[in-house]
Amino acid sequence: MFAEYTASELTSIFAMQGFAGLILFSVFVLMALGLAIIFGQMGVINMAHGEFMILGAYITYLTSNVFSEYVPTLFSGYFFLAMLLAFLATFLLGALVEWAMIRHLYKRPLDTLLATWGLSLILQQLYRTVFGAREVGVTLPDWLMGSYPLTEMIEIPINGIFVMVLTLIISLGVYFMMFRSRWGCQVRAVVQNREMASAVGINTEKVDRITFALGCGIAGIAGSAFTMVGSTGPTSGQLYIVDTFLVVVFGGAQSLLGTIASAFTISQAQSTMEFFLSGSMAKVLTLLVVVGILMLRPQGLFALKIRH
Template identity: 80%
Template sequence: MFDGYTMGEIGAIFAMQGFAGLILFSVFVLMALGLAIIFGQMGVINMAHGEFMILGAYVTYLCSNFFADYIPALFGIYFFVAMFLAFLAAGALGALVEWAMIRHLYRRPLDTLLATWGLSLILQQTYRSIFGAREVGVTLPDWLMGSFALTDIIDVQINGLFVMGLTLLITVGVGLLMFKARFGRQVRAVMQNRMMAGAVGIDTEKVDRKTFALGCGIAGVAGSAFTMIGSTGPTAGQLYIVDTFLVVVFGGAQSLLGTIASAFTISQSQSAMEFFLSGSMAKVLTLLTVVGILMLRPQGLFSLKVRR
């Protein structure tokens, strides 16, 4: 596998693939954070999570075209506006879906799986009807283009650094929200004991709706970040949904720290193996490794200790 490479070249390859793995890690974390909130905290298997991500990507695409055509002087800041609008659009759609469908299916995980899978097909066809079947891409501002040359053979992409910084800010924000803010305490109370949470005055239905909307909104921001590393199409979200569920389950469905650790482990493993092996073989080996570990530790890397 390493035949024909010098030690210096191997080190450079691992450094470049490690950075590529960090970009993939950032997208995984943004996707998995929203899914961990919905699946881990609410027990809802949301198979349409990838479509909420693609909604954010399409919102970013529309913002890119709007600023380029009508406000070219402000094109350099359109990405920040696009991320905010992507969060609002995906969050609003998530709140609507929770009110119209999900709230009738709590404590019925297989029903939520089938219902959200049908929703994903509906959203895919909606995107295909509105934007067409061909993939589209966004034009990045000049300040996000280019790279930094760390050495003669190692370059670091600026947009990759931006995605990683964005992921860090959102991760810290979600952590503070879930563990320091009043809303986070309410979410954890409802997750641990819904009846008792309702008995002490927490509006559990409102908490459910806000929680689902928050998870979908984070997926929308992940869609904005996704436009920097891939093109946007109606079915692009399905390429990441399996990996995202794998990240959440492997890390521990109710642990945000486990989600981050799992995303880092899986993304770095896939990125390194994809260079020396085929992409499909890298996924197969990663999946087999994760399955083997879950057989020994079914609760995942991290698990919450709850007194019952």
């Protein structure tokens, strides 16, 4: 497999695929952070998480079109507004879904799986009706185009650098919200002992709603980032939902650090193997390795330690 390449070519290939893996890692992290909050902290299996991501992508697409047609002079800065709108739209939709459906299904994970799977089908059909069945692409500002030449053989796309910086900022924001804020303390209290948290005055219903909505909002930001690395279609979210669940479970459902470590491991493995093997074979091998590790360590890479 490697014999046909020289040492310098292999070095360049691994460097390029490694950076491509970092871009995939960024999308995985943004998707998995939202899912880790919903699944890890609340025990809700949200099969519509990919559709929340695609809603963020479609909002970015609409914002791009509006700016290019009506305010072209401000087009270079539209992406920041698009991310904010994507977050707000998916946050509000997530709060509505939690109030209308999820709150009736807590402690019934199979029911949440079936209900959110049905929701994902409804949202897919809604996107197909509104935006059409064909995939659409977003026009990026000029400052996000092009690449930075690292060496003569290695070039780093600027939009990939932007996605990674965005992922770093969001990850730090989620960390401080979960572990350095009053709200995060309330979330962890509800996770560990809902009855006792309610007894000391925490509004557990409000915590649940905001937690679910926040996870969906982060998926919306992931959708904005996704428009830089792929085209957007009604079913595009389903291409990432399995990998995202794999990332969360492999890292440890209640561990943000485990989520990030798992996303890095899986994305790098897939990106590198896809160059030398087919994409489907790379996914199969990655899945087999992850399943093998989970058989030895079913709690994931990082398990949350709770004092009983």
